[in-house]
Amino acid sequence: MLEGLGFKVFKPESLEQGETQLSTISANKTKCVTLCRWVVEVVNGRLKRDFKLLRQEYFNLAATHLMDDVRICAAIINAFHPVIENRPDANAILTRAIQIMNMPNRLAELITANRINRYRAQFTRTMVNFQN
Template sequence: MPSFLGRGEKQHSVEESNTTRLVTKLRWIVESINGRIKFFRYLDKVLPTNQVPHIRDYVQIACSLINRYFKPMNIGDPEADELLGAKMLFLSKQINELKNKIENDGLDKQSYKWSKIDSTDFDIEFPRLNEEELRNLTLGTYQLKMAKSYTEEHFDSEGKYEVLVSTEDQFLLSAKIQSRHISSKCYQLWISFNECVVLGWYCK
């Protein structure tokens, strides 16, 4: 089960967040299969009680058609999947060093110095990642498939995306991100990096 916020809490701990991400990684394939079943309109709504004795047969027929004519959900090999699972478990137990740096150095305080950057004034050496590197970073394609629509939600009326860079650390970016679920809520995101790779991230 994913973690739930307790009374008065505003954010999960690192451990709770990692556990919730693991659950999400496991659940998305289940939800994807459910979505395929709901492709059949009859199964895309609440069924009357007099249909309960027949639901099993309907679902079996739908799944048989899906297995025969739909593209497989997973075309990878079991060994690679097992390695990915082991990597996810390992990373879920790691300490978020960037979070500690932000809290200890006061990077989340308004007094910390940030400056806006845009495409015409972008002189930092942020790494360019190809699709495979992004998949390794996100441990799969779930976030990548949502990235385009999610990014579009954060453009302002002029099609701009505000990003801030630290004036004291050239290898640290910050951005304000609107919540996917609550339109009135924004999060502050930090990303640490070097010339080659993204080193860490933290959202508050």
């Protein structure tokens, strides 16, 4: 629906069946989504922190006026809370994230090639006596 309205939609990547870890490119894309999503989570946190009404589950009866409630709460936050601003180094962070998006993960390649992730640690039981 959002793409039909002309929006570009980005979401965190998911593991495919049988995968135990995201690929490097998938992990990097997820990091970029998380960078952009942070402000959404801050606003949601403010709404839930300041308005008990928005912390609870809504039932069908209350859901008819849910968006009106959210609009009123958001207007109050906009009027009385400080504006969320970008960090001074936000552009540098985003530029760096885009630069390294397609960079290979050499450490992951080394670990996989040498099967280091398959090693089992050998633990030995030790007894510690705390009595004096």
